[in-house]
Amino acid sequence: MPVLARILRHTFRFPLQSALSLVMAVLCTTLVLVLPGVTMRFIDVIIGQRRPDLIWSTAAIGIAAILARQLLFTLRTYVNNSLELKLTHLVRVELYDKLQRLPVKWFDSNSSGEIMSRVADDVPTMDRVMIEGVDQALAAVLQFLIVAGYMCYHSWQLTLVTLAPLPFIGLLTSWWARRSEPMWRASSEASSALNAILHDHLAGIRQIKAYTVEPKALETFGAASRKVGEKHLRVMRGQAIVWPSVSFIAESGIILMVAFGAYWALAGKISAGTVISFLVAWGFLFDPISRINTLAQTFTRGIVAAKRVFSIIDTPDESHITEGTRPAGLRGHVRFENVSFDYAADSPAIRGLSFEAKPGETIALVGATGAGKSTVLNLLTRFYEPNGGRILIDGIPLAEISKEWLRDQLGYVTQESFLFNTTLRENLLLAKQDATDDELWAALEAANAAAFVRAHPEGLSTLAGERGGRFSGGEKQRLSIARALLKNPPLLLLDEATSALDNRTERLVQQALENLRADRTCFVIAHRLSTVQQADRICVLDGGRLVEQGTHAQLVAQSGAYAKLCDAGFAFDPRPAA
Ligand SMILES: Nc1ncnc2c1ncn2[C@@H]1O[C@H](COP(=O)(O)OP(=O)(O)O)[C@@H](O)[C@H]1O
Ligand SMILES: [Mg+2]
Structure with a gap:
């Protein structure tokens, strides 16, 4: 998707910070594996082989891993937010610079309120894709791969069963992403229109009062505001059906996994500890999937916002004010x-x-x-x-x-x-x-x-x-x-x-x-x-x-x-x- 690639190019303007953020994402994710590992050790080694001497050291490893993970989270939040603020600032200033270069004619056909909503709302929405979106999507994919790898290592059969619901979830979410994009666009346009009306009415507040057209103005504003709500509600209605469906498919998977796990454990193919560690790992495996909801929303909205921002950036400039000859003096002919x-x-x-x-x-x-x-x-x-x-x-x-x-x-x-x-x-x-x-x-x-x-x-x-x-x-x-x-x-x-x-x-x-x-x-x-x-x-x-x-x-x-x-x-x- 070219728009997405273009958004990503912005992020690479701070390669060091972006890399740091990614490294921390990988570390955070790897630490996830300690928990199912520790659980398996408790069940199969400490209980199974009666080794009470290992209880406290194993518990300490578990707690240390959790602590390290949360510390990394804190650091990541800090790094990501400062990156996001820097990028937003950069894009906002770039957009303003661009606006100043556009010909007067362009301003004749674009309302101030609408332009304002692009600078004020669309830029941060677009930047959220760069930071939260990309970082979390990568972390999610990574976490998914690492956990799935861990599961495969212990039992590839049970892993297959666990992953069975995934294709359905994938189909449903990609269908919804495509379908919701025009809905987000309509919602964004409705917000801009509301801003444009507000801006116009505030500029003409004396005229509104002098002609006592407050009720009419209120009605115009109210209609635009209602439209924002209606457009937004359309997306929300869709989300209200799609996301619970995703959760339903995902969570039914747990039962399937435990059922097969129990069957194979009874047959002596895998240990009880493995089944329980799968249960713990399942949480980490599907955690990225449960976040698809917010992620998909971040991406879809971000792309809609980016298109609006890029449409300004792509409007041809007038020739730059410094371009052209500068005669030595002016006679005034x-x-x-x-x-x-x-x-x-x-x-x-x-x-x-x-x-x-x-x-x-x-x-x-x-x-x-x-x-x-x-x-x-x-x-x-x-x-x-x-x-x-x-x-x-x-x-x-x-x-x-x-x-x-x-x-x-x-x-x-x-x-x-x-x-x-x-x-x-x-x-x-x-x-x-x-x-x-x-x-x-x-x-x-x-x-x-x-x-x-x-x-x-x-x-x-x-x-x-x-x-x-x-x-x-x-x-x-x-x-x-x-x-x-x-x-x-x-x-x-x-x-x-x-x-x-x-x-x-x-x-x-x-x-x-x-x-x-x-x-x-x-x-x-x-x-x-x-x-x-x-x-x-x-x-x-x-x-x-x-x-x-x-x-x-x-x-x-x-x-x-x-x-x-x-x-x-x-x-x-x-x-x-x-
Ligand atoms: N920004 C604009 N966009 C579209 N039409 C315009 C704009 N400014 C002026 N016009 C139109 O151009 C014509 C000449 O306008 P103008 O030069 O302002 O007239 P004057 O200054 O002689 O009163 C008018 O018909 C006016 O409606
Ligand atoms: Mg005039």
Whole structure:
């Protein structure tokens, strides 16, 4: 099974620890043999040959073996657990690293809750196969072989009788393993779906409360939760029948063994001690089999989890951010040549778009909501790659430029302001890791954000809250602008950067942005005439196409789409309700 082989390959990253664990498993198992041996000696030698002098030494051997076995168990538990934790950590970090390399497009079609359940639940479930599963399966096979060998040595006939139920048990368990895999998968998927709903509802808790749709939300959550239970119950129902059947077959075997043992002992073929030692050994022989239940479950669930983890690991990366050329400097000449792009098939967001921004120019993108303005910026940042045409920066195709280098040149104030749930200082330092507090305050001052930050007793150490929830939309927007100002990048992308500000604040921030716009190429998406008017060129988008371009004066004179927008008061982009 390739998935299993792949899981095992992970384990061999710690060869020493894995080997130690296996050696201890072998030792533990070998010690198992002392007990039936000691029993046989008690019956056949000490009682049979009347040797009371051997009682205490034999008992001491038995107890020493039991003690050694348990000590080894302790050591094994410790070694295995530390191995498991190390592996889980390794795989989890690898998965996270992989997630960061996946293209933005991938995140459009995979929900956060679902991804979270893969990282949090599937990784440990998969690793349990590597440690518990493999270690116990090997120990079980080994124990079985050693005990069966011991039995054969004493009476191969009785051993055959003892092993008679095995083929039936083997058939039943392998049938169940195959059958239960899709059931475990369904159960896992149901859990992920539940997580996704929970994540979504928590993110939208204000909307749920505002629209008083708590009962409806509860119902959705309840249905998903019930489904998890139902899917899990299907597996459990199967287990409830399969495992007792296995035990029934195994335990009927004891009676068969003792019956044949008694028959052969009466015939004088074997000693009574042998029969009794078989009885003791039987426990050790079938102990691995009784553990098949948990083992099969560990394996089947682990394989289901591993498939989910590997499906992320196998998703093609976008080219690594460091791949590609790193020009010596950026003049800021941007050219779109017949660029087309769609997020999903059959719904083009950008169609045959061509325009040019010369170094230092400010280009305003205007158009109705959904016209494709933000998409233009998404393409410039290489969050998405065009389906057709090409974008050139200083004459170099964007596709050939290192994403890291490109993004280091960009200041991007996104349409929806986002702050991480950490201090304001750390949120700002994203833009410039070695900035001093003085620089941070200067940026805040320029973005007209210093006053409200100062009003917080904690100042720059104030926590932003989840998604920056402790700050208003306008405050978040100013913090995002401060972040871009701090970076002081040669290429500036402003997506409705001032949409959540009141008129007075906007004028103040506008002034700061104006200063920032000097000497650098700038793309501005704005909803206000005042911003757009000053642009060197205005590009009017409609349905993903460029319908007009020119200066404000030229476009007004054309009395085309732009002039109509101006007449309509320019209120074509509603302010985000942040
Ligand atoms: N992540 C996405 N997945 C699928 N479709 C998207 C995505 N983002 C935007 N779109 C669609 O692409 C079109 C252009 O969107 P956008 O560039 O955000 O418009 P604008 O910024 O002009 O309001 C819209 O029809 C929108 O629904
Ligand atoms: Mg937009």
